[in-house]
Amino acid sequence: MREAERHFVAEFVGIFALVFVGSGSIMMAQHTNAASPLLIAAVAHGLILAIMVTATMRISGHLNPAVTIGFLVTRRIEPLMAAIYICAQLLGAIAAAYALKATVPADLFAATRGGGQAIALDVTAWQAFFLESIATFFLTFVVFGTAVDPNAPKVGGFAIGLTVGADILAIGPLTGASMNPARSFGPAVAAGIWEGQLIYWTGPILGGVVAA
Secondary structure (H helix, E strand, O other), X not given: OHHHHHHHHHHHHXXXXXXXXXXXXXXXXXXXXXXXXXXHHHHHHHHHHHHHHHHHOOOOOOOOHHHHHXXXXXXXXXXXXXXXXXXXXXXXXXXXXXXXXXXXXXXXXHHOHHHOOOOOOOOOHHXXXXXXXHHHHHHHHHHHHHXXXXXXXXXXXXXXXXXXXXXXXXXXXXXXXXXXHHHHHHXXXXXXXXXXXXXXXXXXXXXXXXXX
């Protein structure tokens, strides 16, 4: 039981940081009328993910239901532990979104949908689905090639964070570059806006499973 608690706490704290910093960066870019909001979001997400994966990888380090499901289908994690991971990820994401809702100006939170993602009007649902699948494939591929492979170079979460940043630069304006169902779910709950949630779950999970 104690081992399960340690994994739960690590995943909760890690995803809390990702959503708080990631969503916060989107809000602050709008609040300051930043010239390069996409670059700010890419750097913020990449940095915080690299830091939190490195900090938690000795215990867990998934911080993403799509990655956890990839571990599950390759039998690297037991179903019960996978359920604990995903519960922690969803609860941590929701907690972070509500923490932002309680501390940033209400108009800013509403204008940015709680720092969540949105699908561009000129992108179809299928295009968004495949964009999220491909981006998450890259992310999970790097996770398995660095953090999972015992013969890989010991770079901590650095390569994983870089992949997230690169994916955001590549597809951010089209889908928001979620790559993480929990990352999208937390702000959706706090903001009450559920647009695109089916895509933000199915696309990343498919990409994660294929890569795994």
